[in-house]
Amino acid sequence: MGKRGKFISVPQHDGSRFVCAAWATHHRIEKEIADHVFLGTEGSDEKGDVVALSRYDWDADVLSEPKTDFPLEDGTPLRIAVHPGGDGAIISFAESCSLFEWEEWDDDDIRSSKGRFELELKLIPAIRQLGGLENVGPQNCLTFSCDGSFLATGGEDGHVRVFEWPTMDIVLDIPNAHKFVKDMDISLDSAFLSTTSDNSPCRIWDISAGSGLLMTLPYEEGENFGFCRFSRDGMKPFLFISVTTKEQDGLVSVWDLATWRRLGAKKFLDEPITSMAISHHGKRLAIGSQTGDISIIEVKKMEVHQRIRFAHLQSINYLEFSPNDKAILSLATDCSSRVSAVDLSHEWKEWQLYLVLALMVLVSMFLFYLLYEFGDSFWQFPMGKDQPHRPPREALGYDDLVDYKTDL
Template sequence: MAPTRRPSDGLLARVNFPLYAVDMLTSRHILVAGGGGSSKTGVANGFEIYELYHNGSHFCAEEVLRHETGANVVMNFAVRNSGRRAYLCAGQEAHCQMYFVQPQLDITSDASMDKKLTQSDHPHENGVRHRGVQPHSGVETLSNGNNCHPPTAADVLKQFQRLQFDIQAADVIQTDFLSNGEPLQRVVRISSNGRLMATGGTDGQLRVWTFPQMQLSTSWPAHNKEIDDLDFSPDCKYIVSISKDAQGIVWDLSTGKQQHKLKWQTQEGNKYLFKRCRYGTVEGHKDNYRLFTVTNPLGKVGKQRGFVQQWDCKNGELRVAASVDESLSSLAVRDDGRFVAVGTMFSGSVSIYIAFSLQRVLHIPHAHSMFVTGLQFLPITNEEGPPISSDTEAAVLSISVDNKVCIHSLPQRKTIPAWLAVVFMVIMIFIVLVLCSYIGI
């Protein structure tokens, strides 16, 4: 039985619009996006940026920036951080809008510091201290239901000499051209080397663009129904696409030709659809990697289960599969390829698995009140800065259309020290030799 939620985990922030996409902007800044759409419902559309840190007992988040996108809801996005600035490519209906995200160091004056310290350390009537709340933004930032400790010198430095961000709209391109319906970009990905961008949507065309120029490089009819997800292989030689036509296909980027299809023997002949796909490295090496997918039963669910799957990248054969009691909605792989996380469709639950065996090591039932729309592991290797130090082995962010940003962490699992293992082996060898001598072997 996998352990359930740690006492310090849970809600990081609550936004006033549904959330559809999440990623790490830097090693310690969370970027989430979503909205209520173009209808005049009064629900905003846009991005939120939070700074995340661990105060020694639990994770805390503070709002850094809110950027609204007018009538355009952001359903998907991809981030590429170049050091001096980040490129943010957001799916807005049939188009992909690029934004420049420019970091800036903000240093608050001493007088403002004293005032903010007094305000930020005052708990609200429910016992939860709200950090970085902007009254008119509709955003509520929390500290997991625990009061943060009184500010230390490090807290002051973090809060008052912190990174701010400026978001500016840049180029926009149309990426989906469905002729007999409503065109919609469903997914955008940027290759790990930062040279290519791929998009997929309702017209089933897989389009590869040069990046950051966003000029069309190649396009081919990958599927006869809309594309649900894409991912570049870590070595940037292949791209996998999955679609509502029940196909999962790995493509050779140099030729645009099919490398292989993902095929598996379904239980009792039931039909399944691929929902999400992600590559993950093995021990952090980009030339050695695995492919992960989640699949759901087609049609009436009944007693059918969803599956988390691991594939052989050389021939497209299924290696390992783990069943889940319901349909799955989201998937994430940690940057070192060691852990996989999935979110569910009906119960809003989140689980973490060991990547190579798909053994479940953490389960958080009902993490959200609705289906999980996005997951993202906290990075452990990041060129943009050191990762967040904590007492956890892994931590994953989750978002949902319930407007919540949550965090779930895997406690450090107990292991036997190396010296103790060596001593144990020496003792066992000694016992075996004595036993053999006693019986005359």
Template sequence: MAPTRRPSDGLLARVNFPLYAVDMLTSRHILVAGGGGSSKTGVANGFEIYELYHNGSHFCAEEVLRHETGANVVMNFAVRNSDRRSYLCAGQEAHCQMYFVQPRIEAEDDRKPAPVERPHENGVRQRAAGHSGVEALPNGHNRHAGGNSNSSSSKPTTTADILKQFQRLRFDIQAADVVQTDFLSSAEPLQRVVRISGNGRLMATGGTDGQLRVWSFPQMKLSAELAAHTKEIDDVDFSPDCKYVVSISKDAQGIVWDLSTGKQHHKLQWQTPEGSKYLFKRCRYGTVEAHKDNYRLFTITNPLGKVGKQRGYLQQWDCASGQLRTAVPIDESLSSLAVRDDGRFVAIGTMFSGSVSMYIAFSLQRVLHIPHAHSMFVTGLQFLPITNEEGPPISSDTEAAVLSISVDNKVCIHSLPQRRTIPAWLAIVFMIVMIFVVFVFCSYIGI
């Protein structure tokens, strides 16, 4: 049975708007986005950036920056890091808005309380404590839970002590180019998804018009427009070797495209239970042993309409043939999917119970289950990175950790404890004992 949530897991932060997208901006900075839309409800639209750390017993998050986007809700985004800055491409209605995210080392003036500012379009609001709209929630634990702050122990015990151990980063966000990415004429156009290739040279977008558009990046010049689907596109992803892009749609099709030719490479086809109709919901590639030329494709799929006891599926596909390799049933419809950067773990979020589960990628064996992680459906998942590309990963006592967000305004974290192995000294002792037992037994029977 998969272990359930440890007491130190759970709520990291609560914002004052529904959340739809999450990603890691750096190896220790979380970027979340969402909003209440253009209606005059008083619910904001925009981004939040948090600094994440582990204090020795649990994960904690501290707000770094809030960026509001006026009347434009952010439903999806993609991040690409370069040497000097990050590119943030955000879906805002029928357009993709690029932002430059410039990191800088915290200056002395940054530590002073900032005045509260009125939100404005494309403006950044660096808010003072007590005025944030975001609860400071170190996972429900006392910030001094590591010991007394007056203790002579050298172990950091407070948020300030821990964060002093490394240079603090601040971020400046500047709006840059914007392009229209969806052109549905019969109804309101909307960009549903945006992804950037692993080599940083291409960007793919999909939306309500069913067209898969591939753009040069970061120039954002249209390089290919594929009549991929007859209905809106729900998700796309680039293969780790950047040779293919997969798209899934509400027309029940999952198609892998060859980027060199712009033609279909293969379709994702499988025998559905009892011949019922299923729709792909999300798709993600994952590497095998962190090797970009050896990878798997994962999808989640849900039954269409009211179909009684039929269940959703987490699926793994053979990338050469397009054949389904293995699938595991889940007792409800699924809403979100993530694969860790080394390809070892997969996580899913559910539609009705707001639960989160983690699986071993190659076998799809469930190793962690967090029932009712959110009060509503899980809109996004993101594993904490373990690679070193954007700085050292966060040190913790966990084997894997995944962030989850929802329209319930919560940012949560769920971690898999280290699966213990037998210590080397104990294995040696066991071998010596077994050799002795075998020797005694052989002597007894006269061998």
């Protein structure tokens, strides 16, 4: 194990190296307790290329050594994209991309440990082939839309493709979109795709209309766009892009999707940003550095919420929040992998919100009681002959009224 038992260092005892990683999701596992992590491994003389399955202990804050390996026949895995709805995982290899699915199991395969049920997940090659991703070369980027209805890929040759899922019908097919694709992301409503490359502007592609290039975001001389993420909170939509200039490193610029104008930029690091991720609820943005630090930014204030120093010993090249947004997975250029807990000490918990509401109701009832007992309440006005300042009979003109009973 690595430093303080927080991450898995490499090479392993068998000489293998971790080259890609992703959180594993399954429809039978609640997001709140999802703890499986895929680790794509470059093999050695003793061991071939595999996808290893590790587990993160939420209580101990430790990522365990991989206990389950799934052999790969297509070579070293380059990228892993896990479907958010649990339809399996797509793995990019040097020549093609392949789909892997979860092996079905019975309830007997579920075992209880420490009072909770655990599943031993098993990954197997899918029978279905990804026709649109055969013989396409290495893909630098693989990403699903938030609802899992689209799959986007960005190749080392700069080719951008967007498919409908699970039909794999082609939506966008853009050769030479960039010299090579460095990063990409799909907006929350699955309407837009953003792509970046070194020494190249960020380009926005229209997925909803399937019309191709929507616009190229303007950039100033000397600027270099790096990584991009769309906002996820469902409020006003933004696009976050890491920026490096001739004078400054570690900038994050914010773009308004309504006007596609830059709202501003803020410096978070004194060195280039090497990776970026956004939480599923959209409250936090994470960036990695060349020196192995992770900075978690509170999106609402655009301030650093938590800084994990020396998370790795070398540059961080991959970040991903856990399905419940309580931890973050990271991978470094030294092929070490780690899961770090997100600081939630300043975040309101559900029971705290209910407690505040209950206290507000009790205070309101107490104030109403005080007003009822000691205030001039409408219900405490004297009634009948006890009413104060009752006007005399003569003022009402009773003496002038005819006494019909007497006349009769």
